[in-house]
Amino acid sequence: MIGIAGAGAFGTALAIALASGGREVRLWGRDPDLAQRRDSARLPGMVLPEGVRVVENVSNLVESTVVLLTLPMQQLRPFLASEGQPLLNSDLVACCKGIDLTTLKGPAAVMREAGASGQLGMLTGPSFAFDIARGLPTALTLASTGNRAEAMQTVLSTQSLRLYRTDDVVGAELGGALKNVIAIAAGVVCGAGLGDSARAALITRGYAEMQRLALALGARAETLAGLSGLGDLILTCTSTQSRNFAHGMALGAGTPVAQATVEGVATARAAVRLAETLGIEMPVAAMVARLVADEIGVAEAVRQLMSRPLKQEQE
Template structure:
């Protein structure tokens, strides 16, 4: 049995894919009304409209019901991860704990695996990340993801792989975490460029310089550059900077056009930018794209001023 804590779009999509791959899946949801509707309709239309839940996905209201299996996937926003583990003493070390979120914790300035390890040091902690949209996974479209863990990950890799979900394994946890977190920040910047009408050439330049920032910070924190060149870094960056399915990209477009953005939609890159600006400042690392995104999201700088600052940076060798 695989337990999934979080019946949002990504948690539900993983439940569908893993169940179609022959696994027994227990999906925990917090909202009683959502649970009732899923039982009645056999779908989770709140998160993934029109996607049928396979028979081997059972919906659970008690967190203890999804614990003790072969793995527990924690599919929730990054900023909610630590609080959820604090509130769930039932979640122990009887199974690997796999973070299915991307970002940097605002309190500790650490990634998801470090947040898990701080609260469950005896458990095998891992992160599942990479270029993926929930709708694609749920529809059975081919998707490749990265599983990062410092422990032996072969069994977990096999468990989470299906005919349509290909899992690659790495022991570079920091690299995988930062790739998934920082690409959201760059995606906001890319969306801002498009929203402001600056064109695809400007977006390509922005993505390139943003990727350089990703590698710079990751290497300073002990990650390997080749990890950032893989699925969890470059692959995810390309996806989220070029598709309107990305919430971070859509948020950036709204910044660029000056339109309001739905406050109910989680945009992980906003909190990540805040955390990374603080982290980079403490390490003396220059991250102008991240700083621009943070200032724009907080309303501390006008769009034209932000663009002007980036374009007026000192000329140098690439």
């Protein structure tokens, strides 16, 4: 049995995909009407299959083989300190992409510091909730250093959901977190009408920033070049299905931004703070942090980026 804590778009999509693949799934969310409706406002037109049992209490997930935590990154630490306490002895896999603003830590460290004692993992990679829910082919990265990682990989894979395994948890976490920041920047470029050449340059230089910070924190370069880094970066910088990209487009065009969770907003602030402690330059992330805080306009951000000192590319 698989437990899922968080019935937003991604958690609901995973529940549908795993149950459709023959798994028994228990799904917990804060919407008390989900059990009666069997559908989600986040995934219009999708209905929970019979294999998904919606539960009222988080404690109902304790008996699961593994529990997926499909909560926004900034909610993970408060959740584990309150409702999530019964899960701390379970095998946990975080599905959030970001850096905690308070601790500047990734999901694995947040789970450990909360007292989690089971096997810990991170599920990340290029994926949209609708694609997963519809059973479209999707490949993700499962990052874990525990001895049950292969068993987790098997139980969470289906015919349409293929998981690749890595023990580079830091690389997988930072790839998934930082690509959201670059996706906002790519959206700004498109929204401001700066052209495809500018977007390509922005994505490439943003990827260099992702590598600089991740490698400084012990990640492996090949992880950043895989699904959890480059793969996810390509997806979120090229599709309006990405909330981060869409948020950036609105900023670039000067139109109202949607009222939805955009992980890259908080992650930009956290990444810049983290980079400063390590003495690492992240000009794209810094500009995103200032743009989302309304401290600078698009025209000035572009001017500052384009007027930076000339240098070797691999620096």
